[in-house]
Amino acid sequence: MRYSGLKVIKEALTGHKGWKPAWRDPEPQQHYDIVIIGGGGHGLATAYYLARIFKQKKIAVLEKGWIGGGNVGRNTTIIRSNYLLDGNEPFYEFSLKLWEGLEQDFNFNAMISQRGILNLIHSDAQRDAFIRRGNAMLLNGADAELLSTDQIKARYPFLNVDNARFPIKGGLAQHRGGTVRHDAVAWGYARGADACGVDIIQNCEVTGFRIEHGKCLGIETSRGFIGADKVGCAVAGSSGQLLAKAEMRLPIESHVLQAFVSEGLKPVLPGVVTFGAGHFYVSQSDKGGLVFGGDIDGYNSYAQRGNLPVVEDVCEGGMAIFPMLGRARLLRMWGGIMDMSMDGSPIIDRTHIDGLYFNGGWCYGGFKATPASGYCFAHLLANDAPHPVASAYRFDRFEKGRMIDEKGVGAQPNLH
Amino acid sequence: MIINHPLLGPRDASEFTYLGDAALIDRPDPASETAAKDFYQYQYLRDNPAGLHRELWYHEAGDRSWLVVTRNTVTHEITDVAFARDIARAKGRST
Numbered sequence: 001m002r003y004s005g006l007k008v009i010k011e012a013l014t015g016h017k018g019w020k021p022a023w024r025d026p027e028p029q030q031h032y033d034i035v036i037i038g039g040g041g042h043g044l045a046t047a048y049y050l051a052r053i054f055k056q057k058k059i060a061v062l063e064k065g066w067i068g069g070g071n072v073g074r075n076t077t078i079i080r081s082n083y084l085l086d087g088n089e090p091f092y093e094f095s096l097k098l099w100e101g102l103e104q105d106f107n108f109n110a111m112i113s114q115r116g117i118l119n120l121i122h123s124d125a126q127r128d129a130f131i132r133r134g135n136a137m138l139l140n141g142a143d144a145e146l147l148s149t150d151q152i153k154a155r156y157p158f159l160n161v162d163n164a165r166f167p168i169k170g171g172l173a174q175h176r177g178g179t180v181r182h183d184a185v186a187w188g189y190a191r192g193a194d195a196c197g198v199d200i201i202q203n204c205e206v207t208g209f210r211i212e213h214g215k216c217l218g219i220e221t222s223r224g225f226i227g228a229d230k231v232g233c234a235v236a237g238s239s240g241q242l243l244a245k246a247e248m249r250l251p252i253e254s255h256v257l258q259a260f261v262s263e264g265l266k267p268v269l270p271g272v273v274t275f276g277a278g279h280f281y282v283s284q285s286d287k288g289g290l291v292f293g294g295d296i297d298g299y300n301s302y303a304q305r306g307n308l309p310v311v312e313d314v315c316e317g318g319m320a321i322f323p324m325l326g327r328a329r330l331l332r333m334w335g336g337i338m339d340m341s342m343d344g345s346p347i348i349d350r351t352h353i354d355g356l357y358f359n360g361g362w363c364y365g366g367f368k369a370t371p372a373s374g375y376c377f378a379h380l381l382a383n384d385a386p387h388p389v390a391s392a393y394r395f396d397r398f399e400k401g402r403m404i405d406e407k408g409v410g411a412q413p414n415l416h
Numbered sequence: 417m418i419i420n421h422p423l424l425g426p427r428d429a430s431e432f433t434y435l436g437d438a439a440l441i442d443r444p445d446p447a448s449e450t451a452a453k454d455f456y457q458y459q460y461l462r463d464n465p466a467g468l469h470r471e472l473w474y475h476e477a478g479d480r481s482w483l484v485v486t487r488n489t490v491t492h493e494i495t496d497v498a499f500a501r502d503i504a505r506a507k508g509r510s511t
Contacts, residue, residue: 249461249463250462251460251461252464254489298434299429299471300464300471303489307417307492309428398459399456411459413436
């Protein structure tokens with residue numbers, strides 16, 4: 001069933017009796033060609049592109065809870081492609097292009113809003129770095145514009161450009177960046193994948209892998225053994241826990257990142273703004289709440305909640321650029337578990353076990369990557385070869401010294 | 417979080433900086449034939465457990481000691497705190 005304006009009118013006139021569940025609730029089969037573990041944004045996108053673009057058959061997505069209950073429903077919903085390094089920027093620009101056509105492609109309103117993202121500049125050195133980054137973006141086909149303080153004041157008159165410690169000296173804008181209704185991304189991909197015949201199996205936890213002679217034959221789950229020719233893992237913060245069941249150690253630590261929403265306000269903030277001297281990013285949701293966040297807490301954690309020092313730090317960052325924020329009350333705060341990799345960049349690769357594939361290490365930047373992550377992981381699963389824009393996201397890059405370290409801080413996951 | 421420092425008593429975790437898994441104390445032997453592989457695993461691979469985790473914290477805003485904190489990564493409960501130097505010396509390290 002395709003959604004359309006005509007369909008809404010027809011249903012309105014006939015008592016809304018024709019709507020059906022957006023996806024089925026099938027029993028797991030004994031064997032699939034491809035099983036994806038993890039019914040979040042990346043796993044569902046992978047299944048969708050496997051079925052729709054790469055024409056694979058007999059695909060299942062396994063989710064231990066309900067789909068979209070993890071980080072795809074916990075992030076600050078920002079999309080952008082403002083990276084510097086060759087290994088990253090083509091991938092994230094590919095992702096942004098997929099976002100731009102996504103709603104028509106999967107026939108679901110994900111409220112994709114290209115309201116623009118602005119990274120503020122506070123020093124001469126930072127201006128040089130952002131000019132370099134903007135040029136790297138332009139070279140890779142993305143958009144970037146360096147804005148003066150006056151241009152920023154015209155668009156964001158409430159920013160504190162004269163802060164004595166962190167004056168705003170300009171900004172790097174990406175006008176195609178923006179925000180997305182994050183839950184709708186999971187639902188849209190789930191509905192699209194289901195329509196292509198993918199089995200989405202919820203409340204099905206993976207308890208182990210059946211591996212014989214270096215080949216993965218399938219997975220043990222809370223609902224019995226499921227055989228599979230290929231198994232793809234896309235479980236974000238649980239990556240280390242899941243792959244430990246295949247006796248793998250990963251270049252990943254799990255950390256907690258907190259996010260915050262203020263009470264609903266009238267429209268005040270037209271785009272996404274990030275503070276360049278600390279770590280703070282904010283946008284306003286269509287419901288009116290200011291959605292914001294900052295650094296990860298900085299210690300290994302599987303608790304989906306953080307601690308107060310980071311709350312204070314995030315709010316200080318907000319107040320430094322955005323003094324009127326002090327009048328808004330905090331409505332909600334929560335935590336999500338980030339798969340922090342050793343260089344701050346992700347992994348989309350085969351493992352040393354035949355038939356077992358891995359997608360993870362997204363740190364706290366996985367949401368914007370969702371379409372390209374799914375597309376490239378599907379490419380890898382279908383063709384056994386990496387997609388060109390994801391070819392640097394290899395397991396062996398740490399051993400071979402080919403790190404993709406945007407911040408240049410080394411193998412220290414809590415600093416990325 | 418409150419870290420119960422062996423000398424200074426309960427201190428707020430914000431006085432400390434976090435390094436990571438306490439296995440980082442066990443630096444591989446650079447003279448070993450397998451040194452390249454050992455250092456790759458030492459530097460980049462982690463157990464990343466959900467549950468008890470022994471980890472290194474540095475009391476930067478305090479007495480600048482390195483501590484090995486045993487903490488539950490699911491609940492954030494801290495069950496044991498010891499000086500990293502005592503643990504390293506117990507393993508035969510001189511410094």
